[in-house]
Amino acid sequence: MDNQLKEIFGAWLAAIGTVTAAVGSTPFRSLGESFRKDLNLIGNELQAVGNALEADGQGEENLERLGNELQSVGNATVISGLIVDSEDLTKQKLIISGNWIQALGGATALGDEFQDTSDINEVYNIIGNLLQVIGNSLQAISGVNELRAGYISNKDSSEKEENNNIWSLDVVGSWIQAIGSVISLIGQIQEESEEQNNADQENDSIDSDEKQENEVQDDERRYENVIPNKYF
Numbered sequence: 001m002d003n004q005l006k007e008i009f010g011a012w013l014a015a016i017g018t019v020t021a022a023v024g025s026t027p028f029r030s031l032g033e034s035f036r037k038d039l040n041l042i043g044n045e046l047q048a049v050g051n052a053l054e055a056d057g058q059g060e061e062n063l064e065r066l067g068n069e070l071q072s073v074g075n076a077t078v079i080s081g082l083i084v085d086s087e088d089l090t091k092q093k094l095i096i097s098g099n100w101i102q103a104l105g106g107a108t109a110l111g112d113e114f115q116d117t118s119d120i121n122e123v124y125n126i127i128g129n130l131l132q133v134i135g136n137s138l139q140a141i142s143g144v145n146e147l148r149a150g151y152i153s154n155k156d157s158s159e160k161e162e163n164n165n166i167w168s169l170d171v172v173g174s175w176i177q178a179i180g181s182v183i184s185l186i187g188q189i190q191e192e193s194e195e196q197n198n199a200d201q202e203n204d205s206i207d208s209d210e211k212q213e214n215e216v217q218d219d220e221r222r223y224e225n226v227i228p229n230k231y232f
Helices: 003-025 033-058 063-083 088-113 120-149 157-163 169-226
Strands: none
Touching (some): 003 033, 003 063, 003 169, 063 120, 120 169
């Protein structure tokens, strides 16, 4: 798998993962709590793999690669919080830390995108990464607020469920992150397509130059053959 394909495929996985996790974070009445937790776990796994592929597809060390690596680590940390067999307080802290790491990764990737804001594709990536930073930050803040309010250690599950509504910071942040990831996917596809077109044009130009050079050499050889040998 070449680098361009890795980046596009990784962006697809990350986008699908964020949408899946957002659905899992939203308290839909038609979805059971256990099923939503599974969706959240699967979504973060897809994001971790997708971000890792995007980082590997960069090839060289830069801020975008570092940002994708941090986002992958953040997703892995969230996954640990979802599956670790420990007390609820530890789980929540892991999830909060994972969201902050993802936000840091998105902010780091922004530094690379800001280097060329004249390209419309970079604008897509800037908007997408910025929304993901905002979304992850809101999710982390939501977790911090829950800890401060004592939802984990001092309140029973029924009271917590009442506060787990569709307008909670966690849910809103999840969907903002999902929208940002989809926008980044669009920018990534267009950016890679443009790079491929530029590469094809460059190859065509090189082939054309070589063809012209060969034609000149053929003309010179034909010219030499028609001139009598005594002139040489």
